Amino acid sequence: MRAAKADKAGAEPMRVAGRIGRSGWSLARPHPVPPPGRAFQTDDIQDELDAVERVQTAMTEVGVDDVSFSAKIESTGTTVLRLLGPSPAVEPGIGNPHPGAIILIEDSLPEPWRRLPDPTHEARPASSADPELLERTLRERLPDAIGATEEEIATAEARLGVCLPEELKVLYRVTRARWEDWGDDYETADGVFGAVRCELSSVDDLYAAEASTRHCRWEHAAMKAVVTRPDAAVQSVVGSPGW
Known part of the structure; x- marks a missing residue:
């Protein structure tokens, strides 16, 4: 990610962010365009796949499903990395490194x-x-x-x-x-x-x-409402134990 922004680097710190989960990831990194007539292949991003796999392996070892990160990289190379790990109080974001909903009461449900x-x-x-x-x-x-x-x-x-x-x-x-x-x-x-x-x-x-x-x-x-019509054969609920 740092190399992808190298041509824009200057005196100001470079900032990158992303998210990696067990089954997918989202990184602000441009992918190479394949030559005309050829489909995009995994070999085109093998360095990214290798890097993500190393992180996923480490996550598996410690039992983490999802982690988001941001980093500030100085022109000197000094880097400050921030990790947003899993928390019962915060849902992960969708396709981005930013947290999703903050849950004020643990294990609460809509x-x-x-x-x-x-x-x-x-x-x-x-x-x-x-x-x-x-x-x-x-x-x-x-x-x-x-x-x-x-x-x-x-x-x-x-x-x-x-x-x-x-x-x-x-x-x-x-x-x-x-x-x-x-x-x-x-x-x-x-x-x-x-x-x-x-x-x-x-x-x-x-x-x-x-x-x-x-x-x-x-x-x-939290934006859903449950309504059962008077003539409905089955009650409209999210779930029913034993159903």
Whole structure:
């Protein structure tokens, strides 16, 4: 980053800033333009990749997910580096080194993320529910699918602490929805999603829809309101334990 600004260097200190996370980074550094007819390649920024990888390795060793930095570099080379590490009081910024929302109360959540569904004691499976018909239909649509075993379904229930509805068990008995079963092929996965009419998580990745598993940045979540229409079949909430 210093070298990229070297041609503009003068008597005034040079200032640079950036952000590096486990899965990405944002550095104010211009990238070279590839010659006409050739696409941009990783070799074009190999020095940047190597530098970022060294930082990411160090972050992994100390268990840090994200770090932002700024530096003031004097013309003499003397440098003052400031690091903004993770904090429960500050969310990281989006694509820049500056902090995001300041959280005044640790572990607090925006109102929509705190709201639980209203109790509905009369809720029960629809009269049209037909697990046997569902299984026949799914097997017709997905004749080559690999289904979950009863042991795998029971393991998921034990991990979640809830009993899965019978229709959901039928779904996973037909397809356990593991990427390796699809050969890590997006087209095959899309075929499964089209057959079941949703983007399906594998039986191993099922999770309870709660605030902790449906995180949203404060700056976005605090601007949301939860409203359930009178004729809605499902309450509009961020999550529901056991849903």
